[in-house]
Structure formats: C-alpha cells, structure tokens
Amino acid sequence: MLSAxxxxxxxxxxxxxxxxxxxxxxxxxxxTFIPAPGVSYRNVQQCLAAAGTGDLLGMVNLFSGGALLQLxxxxxxxxxxxxxxxIVQLMRVVIPRFEELHKEGQAGxxxxxxxxxxxxxxLAVLQSAVIVTVANNGLFQGCVVKPIPxxxxxxxxxxxxxxxxxxxxxxxxxxxxxxxGIGNGMSLLIFVSIIASFPSxxxxxxxxxxxxxxxxxxxxxxxxxxxxxxxxxxSQRRVPVQYAKRMVGRRMYGGSSxxxxxxxxxxxxxxxxxxxxxxxxxxxxxxxxxxxxxxxQWIIANVADPTAPLYIALFAVMILFFTFFYTSITxxxxxxxxxxxxxxxxxxxxxxxxxxxxxxxxxxxxxTTVGAIYLTVVALIPTVMFAQLGITQMTLGxxxxxxxxxxxxxxxxxxxxxxxxxxxxxxLR
Numbered sequence: 131m132l133s134a135x136x137x138x139x140x141x142x143x144x145x146x147x148x149x150x151x152x153x154x155x156x157x158x159x160x161x162t163f164i165p166a167p168g169v170s171y172r173n174v175q176q177c178l179a180a181a182g183t184g185d186l187l188g189m190v191n192l193f194s195g196g197a198l199l200q201l202x203x204x205x206x207x208x209x210x211x212x213x214x215x216x217i218v219q220l221m222r223v224v225i226p227r228f229e230e231l232h233k234e235g236q237a238g239x240x241x242x243x244x245x246x247x248x249x250x251x252x253l254a255v256l257q258s259a260v261i262v263t264v265a266n267n268g269l270f271q272g273c274v275v276k277p278i279p280x281x282x283x284x285x286x287x288x289x290x291x292x293x294x295x296x297x298x299x300x301x302x303x304x305x306x307x308x309x310x311g312i313g314n315g316m317s318l319l320i321f322v323s324i325i326a327s328f329p330s331x332x333x334x335x336x337x338x339x340x341x342x343x344x345x346x347x348x349x350x351x352x353x354x355x356x357x358x359x360x361x362x363x364x365s366q367r368r369v370p371v372q373y374a375k376r377m378v379g380r381r382m383y384g385g386s387s388x389x390x391x392x393x394x395x396x397x398x399x400x401x402x403x404x405x406x407x408x409x410x411x412x413x414x415x416x417x418x419x420x421x422x423x424x425x426x427q428w429i430i431a432n433v434a435d436p437t438a439p440l441y442i443a444l445f446a447v448m449i450l451f452f453t454f455f456y457t458s459i460t461x462x463x464x465x466x467x468x469x470x471x472x473x474x475x476x477x478x479x480x481x482x483x484x485x486x487x488x489x490x491x492x493x494x495x496x497x498t499t500v501g502a503i504y505l506t507v508v509a510l511i512p513t514v515m516f517a518q519l520g521i522t523q524m525t526l527g528x529x530x531x532x533x534x535x536x537x538x539x540x541x542x543x544x545x546x547x548x549x550x551x552x553x554x555x556x557x558l559r
Contacts, residue, residue, distance in 0.1 A: 137549065144312075144548055151311035154303050155322050161204040161299070162326075166292045168278050168285045169201040169265075177273035201265060201277055203296035206257055208304070208319050210297050214249035216400060218242055223459060250301055251294060258293035262286050313544045314537065321537040324530050355512055355528060359535040362504050367392040367497050369490065374474040392494060395501040396461060398536060401452035402509045402529050405445055409433065436513050446506045453502035463490035508532055 139145045165171045178199055198205045222228045231238035263286070266276045278289065300319065307315030336345045368389040416429040432440040467487035469475075476482045480489045512528040 138545060141549075144545070147310065147312050147548075151307055151318065154307050154311065154315075155318070158204070158300065158303055158319055158322060159326060161296060162200060162202050164203050166201055166203050166205065166289045166296075168280060168289045170275075170277060170279050173275045173279065174199075174201055174277045176275055177277055198261070201261075203292050204300060205261060205293050206254055206297045206300075207323060208300055208316060210253040210257060211246070211250045211301050211304070211316060212320075212403070213253055214246045216404075217249060218246050219459060247301065251298060254294040254297035255290065258290045258297075261293070262289050312541065312548070314540055317537045317540060321534060321541075324534055328530075328534075351512060351515060352531060355508060355531050356535050358504075359508060359532055360539065362394055362501075363536055363539055365394045367394070367493060369493060370478055371470060371475050372478055374476070390466065390490075392461075392497050393501075394497055395504060396494075396498065397453045397456040397501065397505070399505075399529060399532050400456050401449045401502070401505055402532070404452045404456075405448035405509075406529065408448060409441065409445060442510060442514070445510060449506045449509060450502045453505055454498055457494065457498045457501075461494055463487040463494060466490060505532075 138148065165174070198207065218228065222232055228242065231241050234241075262278065265278050266281055278286070304315035304319050307313070307318055309315075311318075332345070332348070335348050336342070368391055370387065370389050373386050373388070412429050413434040416426045416434065432438050433444075435441055464487045467483060467490060470477075470486060471482045477486055477489060480486050508528040508531070510528065512531065
C-alpha cells in the first residue's frame, strides 16, 4: 500500500490532484479557527471550558470539525449542504418536476445541483441566525460571559452574513475537490471534520479515570466496528443480467453477461443522521425550558439519555424506517426493469417487464432488511457501550466510525481506479 502511495505521487497528474486536495483540506481546517466578526475568542474559550451542549449541537459541531462551538466563519460546516441535498432528493417523491429533471441526464442533474446550492444558502441563513441569536443565552449551558459582547442587531446581522458566506465557501471548496482533486469533495470535508477531533477524544479517554485499561477497550471496540463496517460496505448482492443479441445496421450488439450490484447498505449513513436529528429536537426544546418542570425532566431522563430504553427503541425504529424509505427513493425497481427491457436485457429465469421489477423489489427488500439491522447495530452498540464506560464524545460513536471508514474506502477506490488507468499497481491486490 505504501508503494502504491509512492507510485501515486510519482504520477504528475495524480500528484497534482492529491496536493491540491490536501491544500483545500488545510484551508478548510484553517477556517474553523477564525472567529466570525463580533465574536470574542476569549469569551468563547471560557464558555467551552465550563459549558455543555445537547446532542443536536454536538452532531452539528462534529460535522463542522469543532467550528460551531468556536463560533467561527465555518461554524455551520457542511450540514446545510447535507440537509439541502437530502431535501432535494426527497422532493423527487413529492414534486414530479424534480423526478423529470433527474431523468433528463446531465442537464437535469445540473439544474438539481443549482437548486441544492440555493437551498443550502437559505438553510445557512436560518441556522446561522438561530445560532447567533442563542449564542449568549442558550448555546453554552452555564456560561457567565457573552460570546458575542456587542449583541446589537447590526452586529448580529454581520455575524450571520459571515457564517452564511463561510457555508457558501465550504460548498465551493467541496465542489472544486470533486472537479480538480481526487473526487468526493463533500465526503472528504466531512471526513476531515470528524478525523480532526478524533485524537483529542482518544486523549481525553486516556487521561480519564481508568486510564490505559479503558483506552485499550475503546480502541479495541473501534477496531471491531471498523472491521464490521469494512466487511459490510464491501459486500453486495449481484443480480445476473443477460443481454440478447441484436442487429443495429450491419453490426451485432449484445450477447454479453453482466450483473446489477446491490449494496447491503444502499442508504449509507443518511438514516442515522435523520434519526439522530429528530431525536435531538425534544432535547433541544428541553434545554430552553424550565429545568424543574415535569416534562423537561421526563425528556432528559428518557430521550436525552442514549442509554435509556425508550431512546434506544425510538432510535432503532427510526433507523429501520428511514433505511427502507431512503432506499426506495434511490433505487427504483420499475425504472431499472424498463431500462433493461429497452436494451434487450433480462434476468435468467425471470420474464422482462413487470416480473423483473417484482423480483428486484423482492431482492432489494431482503438486502435492505440486513442493511437496516447492520446500521442499527453500528449506530447503537458503540454508543451504548461507550456510555456505560462514561465516554460521551460523539466523535467515538458508531456514526463517526461509519462515516470515516465509508469515505476512506470510497477515496481509496477512487485513487485505485486512477492508478489502474495509468497501468500502475493499485492499493487493492
């Protein structure tokens, strides 16, 4: 693998792409430490030393690489773009025009991308306005100083504009990595955000009560989850497809055999993000309520605690539901069956048309069931076990490990394909 890295850097074009990607990552990390206009860096650090946050803010802070709680220009991170992308994909089910654009090919995809950008900026304005509004009285629990000393409307407006512009810049950085770098720009930025806070989380475990013993247990559990994620993410159900021979002019086409690769986890980490966000909303509402009231105490005891039976049950049910829901959006058996029939393809033993669609639906349902159970286990088991050990960092949760390993595998495959194009040995032998 090290020799493959050396060969990648010996290739001028690939070396340029790798260095360009690393440079963009460095710019992204630098922006997380630059405070937004009007924010007092000293006050923010004082609040961080004495305050806590809820699950929703913790998740946003994770995807921003710690920039949210720094109130930097990159405070929102990549979350507005992720949310906008998910909304645009869901709109294909509700709005027929979006589905038509999806079927139009490259021109339709460009239009959907444009809608995603507009929605990203709109969400960035809303989210930055909320964060700036609650920065002095709710973002940091128990903080006695103001992170934004001058909370006049004009000063807060400037801060909102700066954070929104930072989100637009992050979106642009991800797109140029995809175009000029090694690809998967947005995924790589999420990967960098999570991996940046990983060493500090492991360091805090090593320095806590239990020391080396607890650290070894945590590292061992992370390695086991990583092995499980690698095994499942590489697994797929291959549905064989045979194409009949046909004459086009004077040439014979078809007669080849191929397969439809169906991944076990087609929804990736989207269901976990959906479930975490929905479950974090009651906790966020409880933070702004009277802590002595009965409903706030009930939410804190049953919904805010990751080890509570109700939280575990709701989280598992939501992951299962969103896995099937998102997979049904991204994979349409009827569309695949129509395309196969149009080009003379068929599954051996299955008639073309509706029987093929029903068979694909049967296969995808069985595979998605396994994928949904896998996502539930990966998301819950590490979180529950770490909570039992007294570890609450979201960086060490199953969602973080799933994202890091998934993006890492995807990036390795991308570099592998580019090495193979240049007749070099790749990473995977």
